[in-house]
Amino acid sequence: MATIMPIFESYPSTDDFDMLVVMGGPMGAYDEIGHPWLASEKRFIAEAIDAGRRVFGVCLGSQLVAEALGGKAHPHTLREVGWIPVRLTPTGRYSRALAVLPDEFVVGEWHGDTFDLPEGVKTAASSDACKNQAFECRDSRVVGVQFHLEWTPEMLVELVERHGDWLSPEVGADPNVVTASELLAPLPELARGHELLFALLDRLEAIA
Numbered sequence: 001m002a003t004i005m006p007i008f009e010s011y012p013s014t015d016d017f018d019m020l021v022v023m024g025g026p027m028g029a030y031d032e033i034g035h036p037w038l039a040s041e042k043r044f045i046a047e048a049i050d051a052g053r054r055v056f057g058v059c060l061g062s063q064l065v066a067e068a069l070g071g072k073a074h075p076h077t078l079r080e081v082g083w084i085p086v087r088l089t090p091t092g093r094y095s096r097a098l099a100v101l102p103d104e105f106v107v108g109e110w111h112g113d114t115f116d117l118p119e120g121v122k123t124a125a126s127s128d129a130c131k132n133q134a135f136e137c138r139d140s141r142v143v144g145v146q147f148h149l150e151w152t153p154e155m156l157v158e159l160v161e162r163h164g165d166w167l168s169p170e171v172g173a174d175p176n177v178v179t180a181s182e183l184l185a186p187l188p189e190l191a192r193g194h195e196l197l198f199a200l201l202d203r204l205e206a207i208a
Helices: 037-050 059-070 154-164 179-184 188-206
Strands: 019-022 054-058 072-088 105-117 122-126 134-137 140-145
Touching: 019 037, 019 059, 019 134, 037 059, 037 122, 054 188, 059 072, 059 105, 059 134, 072 179, 105 154, 105 188, 134 188, 154 179
Parallel strands: 019 054, 054 140
Antiparallel strands: 072 105, 072 122, 122 134, 134 140
């Protein structure tokens, strides 16, 4: 899974796109000293939101979107790595976008950070270990998800190769962190995740 770093001297005009998708990365959304481009990226996300564009954030992307809205990302007390059940809240079930997801479903997780939402933005999905797994606002035009629906087998192999120290050394050692073999096992969640992701993106695209 290659990490793509922003190299723009300037960002595109918000008139040039309909939807902004903000993906993940190994850094923290709050680490502007180590990664100065985070500050300009959050400003650009805020501009896109204010311009009425659809914005979809994944993992680090969801934390950046939350901060662009006025929330706060920070280290979590627990890590989640592996296949984790998440549940929609009433906000998620009545969301114009997130209601395409089941009430409960299993997703890929790989994070040690979380975020606090700004006033007026409600949690749309939660897991046992992490309250804010998803949120939406601006009449469902802005959506963030802490989890991964986009993973492929190749991505998982690269995650293990690059960041295997995050994984549990043995089965059951940590209920929220799997072993490498558990992460790489061929699971229906990969194909199901893609189905849910495409349904969610289609719904976002259709929101006027």
